[in-house]
Amino acid sequence: MNISKLFKEKRVYSFEIFPPKKTSPIDTIYNTLEELKGLSPDFISVTYGAGGSSNKDATIEIASAIKNKYKVESVAHLPCIYLTKKNVSEMLEEFKNKGIENILALRGDVNPDIPPQEDFKYASDLISFIKQNADFNTIGACYPEGHTESKSLKEDIKNLKHKVDAGANHLITQLFFDNNCFYYFLEQARKEGIHVPIQAGIMPVTNKNQIEKIVRLSGASLPEKFTNMLDKYENKPQELRKAGIEYTIEQILDLISQDVDGIHLYTMNNADVAKKVTEAISKAI
Numbered sequence: 001m002n003i004s005k006l007f008k009e010k011r012v013y014s015f016e017i018f019p020p021k022k023t024s025p026i027d028t029i030y031n032t033l034e035e036l037k038g039l040s041p042d043f044i045s046v047t048y049g050a051g052g053s054s055n056k057d058a059t060i061e062i063a064s065a066i067k068n069k070y071k072v073e074s075v076a077h078l079p080c081i082y083l084t085k086k087n088v089s090e091m092l093e094e095f096k097n098k099g100i101e102n103i104l105a106l107r108g109d110v111n112p113d114i115p116p117q118e119d120f121k122y123a124s125d126l127i128s129f130i131k132q133n134a135d136f137n138t139i140g141a142c143y144p145e146g147h148t149e150s151k152s153l154k155e156d157i158k159n160l161k162h163k164v165d166a167g168a169n170h171l172i173t174q175l176f177f178d179n180n181c182f183y184y185f186l187e188q189a190r191k192e193g194i195h196v197p198i199q200a201g202i203m204p205v206t207n208k209n210q211i212e213k214i215v216r217l218s219g220a221s222l223p224e225k226f227t228n229m230l231d232k233y234e235n236k237p238q239e240l241r242k243a244g245i246e247y248t249i250e251q252i253l254d255l256i257s258q259d260v261d262g263i264h265l266y267t268m269n270n271a272d273v274a275k276k277v278t279e280a281i282s283k284a285i
Contacts, residue, residue, distance in 0.1 A: 011263070029269065044066050060091075081107050088126065171196060173264075205247070205248075208230060210268075
């Protein structure tokens with residue numbers, strides 16, 4: 001099913017998971033999926049190895065299981081910077097054979113130790129290629145505070161318009177912790193002529209090491225309420241976990257009150273956290 005069509009009917013609610021590390025059996029993810037299925041998401045997306053690491057087989061296998069075993073729509077992530085057109089064509093054929101109909105088209109993270117391929121410089125190049133050569137629902141990523149490599153949010157939104165013009169049917173945001181950043185981004189995106197559904201990507205933070213890594217990689221800003229929470233529970237891991245989940249719930253409920261198109265929960269493969277969040281927002285979603 002083309003999941004972008006769901007936005008015409010409802011507020012979309014979905015999860016993201018990632019394949020287990022190569023040192024772990026792939027079936028360790030299936031207990032998580034069994035629990036997430038019970039929360040009735042509209043779809044579950046599966047990440048792909050960053051920086052040139054190759055776990056495409058795991059991504060395809062898990063995305064196929066989500067669709068065919070667990071009977072939930074799946075989205076396969078596809079970062080392109082280390083792929084050739086031949087690589088992508090082969091993967092699209094694999095997706096098709098496995099019944100996967102939805103792709104999150106990404107440039108992908110750059111690994112300074114691995115030279116990129118030259119066929120796809122930007123995610124918009126990949127989106128165009130998919131639209132010209134196959135029949136998939138294609139999703140794009142967006143950044144409420146601007147991509148870390150962009151000179152400004154304004155420039156980043158202009159680049160985002162290229163993705164939409166290339167054929168992105170809907171967008172999922174990078175994680176953010178300040179809803180005001182999202183509302184401003186949404187206003188500017190609409191002014192730029194971007195009218196596809198934009199799903200808010202939200203990550204529950206349950207430990208301090210996690211947030212330090214997230215901020216370093218994403219550049220997401222931390223509002224005062226969030227930093228106060230971190231300071232208050234810095235040495236109390238159980239209390240921080242509880243407060244982090246409560247912060248996520250409040251953030252999502254505020255977004256829903258402003259009629260957001262959808263929520264995409266970055267679960268970090270933690271079904272228990274996803275369950276607590278989902279139960280708290282279920283009546284509002």
